[in-house]
Amino acid sequence: MITIGRLADYAGVTVKAVRHYHERGLLPEPGRDSSGYRRYTAEDAVQLIKIRTLAQAGVPLARIKDLLDADPDALAAAVAEIDRDVRDRIAQLRHVRDQLAQLRGGDGLFVSPEVAAHLDDLRRLGVSERQIRLERDGWILMQTASPEDAALWIAEKRELIADPEFRALYLEHDAAYDWPPSDPRLPALADRTRRWFAAHHSRSETRPVHDPAVARLAARTQPGASSPAWDRLAQLMAG
């Protein structure tokens, strides 16, 4: 005949938890001694350890209650299922660890692997972090709007970036962000860009070409997504 505290210690749970299990009907209320204390038997300890084991496995108390007075076969089946569940949770936690590792570093947490690879390419080309963030955010918006289209576009874009002239234009647009709007290089850059688009447009047909301007458009709502020089550039190219 042991007290609630000893029982709880033995099973590795708190006294409060034991009383909670009584309330939920998982553990029968035992008899009381002359001063009203609950007095437990070894049988209760066995039951309580079963409860603790299932509870630690994440089984809801209501289901534990059902399991405890199910027949042994049903319990064995349920335990097998619970075990599978725990195995899955372990796998999921491992995945969480991978994500935590990514949280420390790259953008892999926020965009698809292809886009992450693309951003790494840009970084290697020497593109500014500001521009890369703009690209990243643009891709996020595209992926939410239409993951399939975004997958096609990123493939196209990665081919495009293999073209040396496109790369040069991209880097110069990036650099132009900080220029004064009156900079004499702007009209030349606008002209060169237009010529490249014209030449390229004739070759690629069905889809609208995906270009930095689209990313800027998509991310337009962000603060700092444009600059006086870019605005001027857009004017020049439109005119």
Place this chain on the structure above:
Amino acid sequence: MITIGRLADYAGVTVKAVRHYHERGLLPEPGRDSSGYRRYTAEDAVQLIKIRTLAQAGVPLARIKDLLDADPDALAAAVAEIDRDVRDRIAQLRHVRDQLAQLRGGDGLFVSPEVAAHLDDLRRLGVSERQIRLERDGWILMQTASPEDAALWIAEKRELIADPEFRALYLEHDAAYDWPPSDPRLPALADRTRRWFAAHHSRSETRPVHDPAVARLAARTQPGASSPAWDRLAQLMAG
């Protein structure tokens, strides 16, 4: 500019969770469009995925809030600690799987490994399941009362059970449970038992000898823990 549903899908959380994060101040309330719908940017998606990752790692929302506007070094340190935590949880879940395996089978879940081994010995000797349950429950009560003493006693008991005469007596006591109280074998058994105890007592000194009667005593409150024959046996041995 995306809606709450798209944002939630992209981050892999529910719409309800997003609103919950707004209430908790984890995610800033975005602007509304003309019909009062919340409109999100890519920035919000980045933030939300960070929140989701930390939340899946089991970090409390209040702490996530602090982490999100801590400096990068503090965040890195916190992430390292969280990762350790997740690693520990994985280890604990693996332990839970072991326990679940034991739930299917033996008594290892309820008593110390030594006692479990002892119960297996008894099973191998052909002791009845009724008696084994009685032993198990006795050991549980002893372990709750005093784990150190129980450890000493189980060591003694396992030595004792190596004695062929003790084994024979143990098995006969077990068999006697079902005898009628008038069975003529009972006085002889009582006598033999007393003689064994007398012979053994002189050798072992300091501690009271642990014997089946103690287990019966401890488990006395259990239903079916005794029988007419055992009661008669106790009388014979005491007188």
Place this chain on the structure above:
DNA sequence: GTCGAACCCTGCCCCTGGGGCAAGGTCAAG
């Protein structure tokens, strides 16, 4: 142009698995 499906809004109460604290009664040791 209108209909239905699929969204969105706020607000409220509900759940699990206990923890914490109050305001007592009890027990064993020194």
Place this chain on the structure above:
DNA sequence: CTTGACCTTGCCCCAGGGGCAGGGTTCGAC
């Protein structure tokens, strides 16, 4: 005879949302 460690009931609190009510909106199809 006190002191500290137990035990009792009862009540409110927490996270992290889920579910439902009772509305408004948008979008595509027909």
